[in-house]
Amino acid sequence: MTSLFKHVGKDLSASIVVFFVALPLCLGIALASGAPLFSGLIAGIIGGVVVGSLSGSALGVSGPAAGLAVIVLTAIGTLGSFENFLLAVILAGAIQIVLGVLKAGVIGYYFPSAVIKGMLAAIGIIIVLKQIPHAFGHDADYEGDENFVQSDGDTTFTALSTMLDSLTPGAIVLSISALLILILWDKVLAKKHQIFKLIPGPLAAVIMGLVFTSVVPEGSYLYIEATHLVNVPIPENLNSFLGQFTLPNFGAITNLDVWTVAFTLAVVASLETLLSVEAADKIDPDKRVTPTNRELLAQGTGNILSGLIGGIPVTQVIVRSSANVMSGGKTKLSTILHGLFLLLAVILIPALLNKIPLAVLAAVLLMVGFKLANPAMFKSMYRLGWAQFLPFIVTVLGVVFTDILVGISMGMVVAVVIILIENYKNSHFLNVVKDSSKDNHVYMTLAEELSFLNKGAILRELSNLPDGTFLEIDVRKTIHMNYDVIEILEDFTSKAKERNINIKLISTRGTVENPESYSEFFGVNASASSH
Numbered sequence: 107m108t109s110l111f112k113h114v115g116k117d118l119s120a121s122i123v124v125f126f127v128a129l130p131l132c133l134g135i136a137l138a139s140g141a142p143l144f145s146g147l148i149a150g151i152i153g154g155v156v157v158g159s160l161s162g163s164a165l166g167v168s169g170p171a172a173g174l175a176v177i178v179l180t181a182i183g184t185l186g187s188f189e190n191f192l193l194a195v196i197l198a199g200a201i202q203i204v205l206g207v208l209k210a211g212v213i214g215y216y217f218p219s220a221v222i223k224g225m226l227a228a229i230g231i232i233i234v235l236k237q238i239p240h241a242f243g244h245d246a247d248y249e250g251d252e253n254f255v256q257s258d259g260d261t262t263f264t265a266l267s268t269m270l271d272s273l274t275p276g277a278i279v280l281s282i283s284a285l286l287i288l289i290l291w292d293k294v295l296a297k298k299h300q301i302f303k304l305i306p307g308p309l310a311a312v313i314m315g316l317v318f319t320s321v322v323p324e325g326s327y328l329y330i331e332a333t334h335l336v337n338v339p340i341p342e343n344l345n346s347f348l349g350q351f352t353l354p355n356f357g358a359i360t361n362l363d364v365w366t367v368a369f370t371l372a373v374v375a376s377l378e379t380l381l382s383v384e385a386a387d388k389i390d391p392d393k394r395v396t397p398t399n400r401e402l403l404a405q406g407t408g409n410i411l412s413g414l415i416g417g418i419p420v421t422q423v424i425v426r427s428s429a430n431v432m433s434g435g436k437t438k439l440s441t442i443l444h445g446l447f448l449l450l451a452v453i454l455i456p457a458l459l460n461k462i463p464l465a466v467l468a469a470v471l472l473m474v475g476f477k478l479a480n481p482a483m484f485k486s487m488y489r490l491g492w493a494q495f496l497p498f499i500v501t502v503l504g505v506v507f508t509d510i511l512v513g514i515s516m517g518m519v520v521a522v523v524i525i526l527i528e529n530y531k532n533s534h535f536l537n538v539v540k541d542s543s544k545d546n547h548v549y550m551t552l553a554e555e556l557s558f559l560n561k562g563a564i565l566r567e568l569s570n571l572p573d574g575t576f577l578e579i580d581v582r583k584t585i586h587m588n589y590d591v592i593e594i595l596e597d598f599t600s601k602a603k604e605r606n607i608n609i610k611l612i613s614t615r616g617t618v619e620n621p622e623s624y625s626e627f628f629g630v631n632a633s634a635s636s637h
Contacts, residue, residue, distance in 0.1 A: 113436035119306045120435030121443035123470065125451070126308055127429045128154075128169055128444060129459065130336055130467050134249030135170040138257055139178035141188060141418050144339050144350040146170050147452050148417030152408050154445015157420060158438050160404035162397040166386045167426035167441050168408060170418050172252045173378050173510050174371065178418055181367040190364060192354035192413045197368035199409030202376055202402050211398025214380035215562035219590040220494045221517035222384045223487060224501025228513060229385075229424050230478025231506055233471050235262050240468035241281035243274020243334055249464065250425070253509050262506070276328035277465035280318055284311040284469035292473075306433060308470045315466035316458070336462045338452055347453070352416030371409075374511070375421045379405050381514060382422040389431045393597040395565060424510075429474045493528070494589050497521040525557045528586055546575045554583055558590040568598050573605045580612045587628060595624040 128150050136146025153168030161168070182191045205211070232252055239247065246258040247265060254262050291307030319335065322328050341347035358364050383396045401422065408420040430440055451459055487498045497520040505513030548571060553560070571577060579595075581587070602609055602620075611618045611627070621627050 110437055110439050114439065115304055116434045116436050117440035118443060119304060120430050120433035120440040121447065123306050123308045123433040124167055124426055124430050124435070124440060124444040125447040126312055126462075126467055126470060127474070128167070128426050128448065129338075129451070129462075130464060131172075131250040131423075131425065132170055132448070133337060134251070135172050135175055136418060138172070138175040138248045138251065139170075139418055140182050141178060141191075142339075142350065142352070142416070143337070144452075145188075145352070145416055145418045147338070147448060148351070148415060149412050149420050151445050151449045151452075152412045152417055153420045153423075154441055154443075154448060156411055156445075157404045157408035157422075158441035158445060160400075160407055161422075161438060161441075162400040162404075163383060163386060163422065163441075164392070164394050164396070164437055165390055165427060165430050165435050165441075166383055166396065166401075166422045166438075167430050167444065168379075168405065168420050168422045169426060170250075171375070171378055171421040171423050172250045174374060174419050174421065175251075176253075177367075177370060177374060181371075184363055185358070185361070185367060187355065188352060188416075189355035190358045190361065191367070192352060192416060193356060193358050194364045194367040194371060195413030195417070195419050196354060196410050197365065198371035198375065198419060199406040199411075199413060201368060201372035202406030202409060204406075205372070205376055206399045206402030206406060209399050210376070211380065211400075211402050212562055213377075214383055214398040214401075215565060216559060217381065217384050217514070218497060218518070218521040218558035218588075219388070219593055220487065220490075220498040221501045221514060221521055222381070222388050223483060224498040224517050225381065225505055225510065225514060226385050226389065226424070226428070227479050227483055227498075228502045228505035229428070229510075230475045230480075231502070232262065233425060233475030234479065235266070235506075237468040237471045237475065239265050239269040240464050241277065241472065242269050243277030243330070243465060244269035244272050245334055245464055246272075249467075254507050274330060274334055274465075276318070276322065276330040277334055277463060279328060280315055280330070280463050281465040281469045283314060284466045285472065287311045287314060288469060288473050308433075311466050311469060312462055315463045316461050319461045319463060330463055330465075332460075334464055336459050336464065336467075338456045338459045340456045340460070350416070354413055371419050375405065375409070375419055376402060377511065379422040381510065382424045382427055385424050386422070386427040386431065389428065391431075392436075393600060395569065425471070425474070428478055429471075432474050432477050490589055493524050497524065521558065525559065525588070528555065528557070528588075546572055547578075548575055549578045549580065551580045552584050552587070552591075554585045556584060556586065556591045557588040560588075561590055561594060564591060564594055568594070568601075571605075571607060573607070575605075575607045576610070577602075577607060578610045578612060582612060582614050584613075592624050592628055599624070 132146035132150035133143050136143050149170040157168040185191050247256045260268050287310055288307045295302040387396055412420050487495050497517045500520045501513055501517030504516035609620050611621055
């Protein structure tokens with residue numbers, strides 16, 4: 107518990123940013139799903155408080171996912187009512203718990219690093235392209251849409267021209283002002299005084315937006331209509347508030363369609379969660395590894411509770427997780443707090459929330475998107491060679507022009523083909539021997555060919571090493587080492603120091619103790635050889 111509050115200042119600051127990012131996404135995804143708006147908020151609250159508490163992910167944020175919107179919309183129509191659909195959500199959660207117990211979370215370790223990085227870069231590009239229309243006051247597409255073909259008939263690119271027909275001057279002024287505040291806060295003010303590190307720039311931008319909507323008179327040139335503001339349901343009284351919670355129809359338990367939807371939701375939600383887990387771990391500055399089976403158990407519990415009280419399905423989500431990392435979040439306290447803020451805000455200040463302009467929140471997301479799609483990542487992946495760059499760029503293009511799961515599948519196919527080309531002559535093995543004559547002395551011999559398929563075994567062995575271990579890694583037989591494996595060793599370096607683990611790397615080029623950089627040792631082309 108102490109470690110949860112170790113970075114309370116940074117986590118509080120990050121949670122406020124994640125709250126502002128999550129609020130319109132919860133509402134937008136519920137709208138696109140054909141579900142009540144309040145059901146999206148329920149999912150966001152449970153994703154933050156319940157899943158955040160149970161999860162082993164330090165920085166992952168859960169809530170309603172855009173990738174499930176079409177499935178939810180179709181399912182509600184197929185099942186005949188929202189109440190029947192809620193039963194499917196509960197059953198999907200139960201199936202996820204079963205998957206966690208069966209340790210199906212190991213699937214998450216088999217996504218290649220290049221594909222995960224491609225997904226992150228693609229999400230960054232999508233955020234930027236999707237938020238530009240909102241920044242200009244064109245809010246035809248719902249917040250949180252990640253698909254290339256939008257629900258309003260436009261595509262990601264045609265929306266950029268369509269927005270020119272319905273510009274909102276006030277929104278443009280606000281988005282530019284918010285961007286200036288965010289850049290000034292990040293680049294200048296945060297370096298001037300500690301107070302600017304504790305108070306997040308997005309909060310200052312939102313306050314500016316609230317002041318703007320409060321003082322600009324209706325009918326004026328810069329006035330912003332309600333359609334360009336956050337739209338939280340406002341209950342008239344306690345009964346009206348409680349009436350927003352919907353109970354599932356357990357009488358539909360024998361309906362085969364309910365079970366079909368449940369299995370579909372469980373599989374897709376679990377895949378999206380595992381992808382997001384890998385992505386969040388990849389951008390975690392502390393390089394922590396999330397226990398994927400525990401994550402499935404947490405997600406399953408969250409979906410059961412969400413379905414019980416009228417919420418749409420929950421998954422770990424990349425955009426909110428990325429915003430958490432980019433805002434300096436350190437522990438899962440930031441995730442839990444953002445869920446509590448959602449709960450308190452919809453109860454106490456829904457009218458105030460409805461004065462927040464979407465253009466300001468678009469500016470916040472534009473900053474997140476730019477950081478994810480940083481051109482430096484493209485350069486670094488290109489330098490790693492075609493074996494890394496090709497699946498990376500295919501994933502980027504696939505995700506941008508289709509959706510996350512299709513794009514990931516395209517990248518995976520390319521990665522597997524490359525691995526098969528590289529490995530068709532060689533077998534894979536990992537040999538670990540503990541020397542009983544020496545205390546905590548472990549020898550690890552790596553295979554001739556190492557790919558992302560070996561990630562799970564190597565991660566498990568390194569994680570299970572006792573503190574104070576003397577580890578000898580023998581790569582004298584290794585002909586080719588995929589960059590994913592080098593990255594695992596690189597990330598383990600800091601953990602090894604913390605756990606007093608000494609490493610001796612043995613190769614035909616010599617022996618090195620506690621190498622500072624495995625990438626430099628093996629070469630930036632991600633290839634290790636015995637020569």
